[in-house]
Amino acid sequence: MPDHSAGAPGSPSARLLLALILGQIGLHGAMAGVRLAAPLQLLGQGGSALSVGLLMALFAASAVLLAMQAGRMADAHGYHRPMKVAVVMTGLGALLPLLATWLPAGATQFVLLGLAAVLCGGGANFGLITIQRTAGRSAADGVQRMRVFSWLGLAPALSNVVGSVSAGALIDLAGFRGAYAFLFALPLCAAVLARQVPHEAPPQPATSAGRRSAWDLFRLPGIGPLLAVNWLLSACWDVHSFAVPILGHERGFSASTIGLILGVFPLAVTGVRVLIPVLAARLQPAVVLRGAMLATGSVFVLYPFIQSPWLMGACATLLGLTLGSVQPMIMSTLHALTPHDRHGEALALRSMTINASSTLMPLLFGATGAALGVAPVFWVMGTAVGAGSRLTRRLKS
Structure with a gap:
């Protein structure tokens, strides 16, 4: 198997790996929490099953549409620029439904929840691609990559605990506003943790991936x-x-x-x-x-x-x-x-x-x-x- 990742640095530090794992938990946890809370909010106000299905579909649809932009931005700029985009998108995705709690049920509120689904789904996936790319490049060989991705693979399960379980508990204890306020804080934690990730040297213009088709x-x-x-x-x-x-x-x-x-x-x-x-x-x-x-x-x-x-x-x-x-x-x-x-x-x-x-x-x-x-x-x-x-x-x- 030709190893095109040769030239990667040595074994990633525990500090870097922890920052990547917790960063993914921050983004994915916010998305998972909004994915639980927004449909419940909609149903609690008399929303139909069709409207809930449309809302849920928007989370995955935006992830598909924005994936290639995320990959190309990460290839061109490294970790930090696409991670900022991911944090802003996911943070707004938690903020919009928080604002929607002050609005009466209706079309405007549904539009805000739909935008939240688009932003959270796209933002979490934007961050995921960026984190996975950095994790893979931090390892020097296939054995280290397997170890890195095994540890990183724990993040989705932990994200559901941090996001979905916490959001459900907070809805019962403090209402939807309390849950969304907590979820809004999670991407901000990911932004702070990004400081632990070193900056990459910019790629040479001749090797910029943006000039080629991904299907190649x-x-x-x-x-x-x-x-x-x-x-x-x-x-x-x-x-x-x-x-x-x-x-x-x-x-x-x-x-x-x-x-x-x-x-x-x-x-x-x-x-x-x-x-x-x-x-x-x-x-x-x-x-x-x-x-x-x-x-x-x-x-x-x-x-x-x-x-x-x-x-x-x-x-x-x-x-x-x-x-x-x-x-x-x-x-x-x-x-x-x-x-x-x-x-x-x-x-x-x-x-x-x-x-x-x-x-x-x-x-x-x-x-x-x-x-x-x-x-x-x-x-x-x-x-x-x-x-x-x-x-x-x-x-x-």
């Missing part, structure tokens, strides 16, 4: 197969979160039982990402990806036949272990395959495929499930990801 990256060996693998595995996350509640309901499980089955999944994801840094020197990304795809495909084929909640919980745990191991491998491989001055663009392409999938695939799953039942959703996706494991042969470790 697909001509590089391995990029297309890697992004296809990433899309298949990302879709598996969406299938699991969509289909397990339906399957559990069909089995007559209680809401708490279904919640526990879904809850063991992120615990397993967190566990494997804590373990990967210890085992990184022994792992080959292509082998791990192939094994994860085959295991995921097998579990998906078996899932609809399982009647016991304990066995479904075991399947969810296994899926958490397999799918949780994927992101560090994909991110490390993506950085190795991409030219040093185009890491931001490559991350943007990855982000666009994931967010587009998360927007469109649930609609497809819903249509399929309504017509044929939820079992075919598992079987089709399991077969696709299992067959897609052949793509990993084109990713040499």
